[in-house]
Amino acid sequence: MTVISSNKDIEALTLTFVAEFDASAQRVWQLWEDPRQLERWWGPPTWPATFERHDFVPGGRSNYVMTGPEGEKGPGWWVTTLIQPPYRLEFEDGFADENGDPVVEMGSVRAVVTLEETEGRTRMTTVSTFANLEQMQQMSAMGMEEGMREAMGQIDLLLAEDDSA
Amino acid sequence: MVVFDLQDDEVDRIFQALADVTRRDIVVRVTQREQSVSALAASYAMSFAAVQKHVAVLERARLVVKERRGREQIVHPNPGTVREAARLLEHFEELWRFRAQSISDILSEDREEDREEDREEDREDREDREGERS
Numbered sequence: 001m002t003v004i005s006s007n008k009d010i011e012a013l014t015l016t017f018v019a020e021f022d023a024s025a026q027r028v029w030q031l032w033e034d035p036r037q038l039e040r041w042w043g044p045p046t047w048p049a050t051f052e053r054h055d056f057v058p059g060g061r062s063n064y065v066m067t068g069p070e071g072e073k074g075p076g077w078w079v080t081t082l083i084q085p086p087y088r089l090e091f092e093d094g095f096a097d098e099n100g101d102p103v104v105e106m107g108s109v110r111a112v113v114t115l116e117e118t119e120g121r122t123r124m125t126t127v128s129t130f131a132n133l134e135q136m137q138q139m140s141a142m143g144m145e146e147g148m149r150e151a152m153g154q155i156d157l158l159l160a161e162d163d164s165a
Numbered sequence: 166m167v168v169f170d171l172q173d174d175e176v177d178r179i180f181q182a183l184a185d186v187t188r189r190d191i192v193v194r195v196t197q198r199e200q201s202v203s204a205l206a207a208s209y210a211m212s213f214a215a216v217q218k219h220v221a222v223l224e225r226a227r228l229v230v231k232e233r234r235g236r237e238q239i240v241h242p243n244p245g246t247v248r249e250a251a252r253l254l255e256h257f258e259e260l261w262r263f264r265a266q267s268i269s270d271i272l273s274e275d276r277e278e279d280r281e282e283d284r285e286e287d288r289e290d291r292e293d294r295e296g297e298r299s
Contacts, residue, residue: 003265008254015257019265023272031268041267044260124268126261136253 004123013130018123025117028124029086032056032113039064047074052100058083062091063100077102089113107131182226187211188219192228196242202231205240 004018021028031037035051043049047066054062062078075096082090094108102108112127130136183189191205206216220240223229230243 003262006258006261008251008258010251010254013254015254015261017258017261017265019261019268021265021269021272023275027272027275028268031271037271040271041264045263124265128257128261133253136257 013133013136015128016125017128018125020121020123022121024120025086025115025122028115028122029089032089033085035062043067049076054078056080056083063096073098075100087115178226182222182228185219185222187216188223191216191219191223191240192242195229195240199239199241201234201237201239203237 002020004020005016006018007016008014009016031041033056035054038054039049039051042051042064043066046069049064049066051062051064054060054064056062058080060080062080064076064078066074066076068074075098076093077096077100078091078093080089080091082088090110090112092108092110095103095106097103108131110129110131114125116123116125183192187209190209194200194205194208202217202220203213205220206213209216217238220229220231220238223240224231227243230241232239232241
């Protein structure tokens with residue numbers, strides 16, 4: 001995997017993330033389409049996601065729950081707005097209440113995913129646009145900070161082992 | 166790769182802004198409670214204009230925001246909408262890095278399985294050939 005670029009537009013609250021994978025677009029598409037594969041990578045570190053529903057059709061609804069290290073639950077929803085297999089996908093992603101219903105006042109993150117295949121490799125571009133700062137704060141509070149710190153800690157440990165070797 | 170959180174010149178502005186004891190004190194005061202420039206000026210043994218200048222430096226570094234309210238200029242702390250947005254987008258970027266790595270791990274498992282299957286087929290082919298010979 002190669003991260004090609006990552007660009008933060010602070011005023012538009014948008015992140016454009018581009019990565020390239022050693023697989024066909026069809027294969028990468030499956031990772032979005034199949035809920036069992038999607039949940040293997042969707043959740044933040046230490047907050048694995050479980051998709052209880054994934055209607056991967058235009059206008060289709062998905063429900064997932066992320067489970068934190070202390071067993072805390074972070075429910076979320078998706079509405080898929082556009083599907084052009086295996087090249088383009090658009091959806092709205094937001095916070096849900098305990099019944100899986102959207103928490104309207106939190107708004108949603110608009111995501112546009114494009115896959116481009118060249119010589120057996122696939123470039124995946126995700127453009128995520130946040131509705132507002134509060135939403136980002138909430139999202140960030142959801143284990144991300146904690147998880148990243150842990151992940152970084154592990155990397156440091158590995159590097160330290162290298163040094164001593 | 167574009168990694169930008171705060172530009173270098175922005176960082177410089179923040180450090181320069183906080184390098185002065187009066188300005189640090191202003192930040193502390195307005196963080197506790199928003200205050201007018203004249204209230205701040207009354208707290209220091211310096212002219213209104215001098216305090217106003219300090220506030221302007223802090224404003225440029227986005228550490229405080231100034232708002233006109235009637236005849237008063239009110240200074241607020243600025244946890245910095247902009248800075249906050251940068252920080253949060255950075256977290257989100259980390260999340261995408263993590264996701265991309267997880268996707269990559271899943272894809273390399275595929276390749277591992279493919280190789281496994283290839284080996285399996287090779288073995289079967291060999292067995293078939295040996296079966297034909299005998």
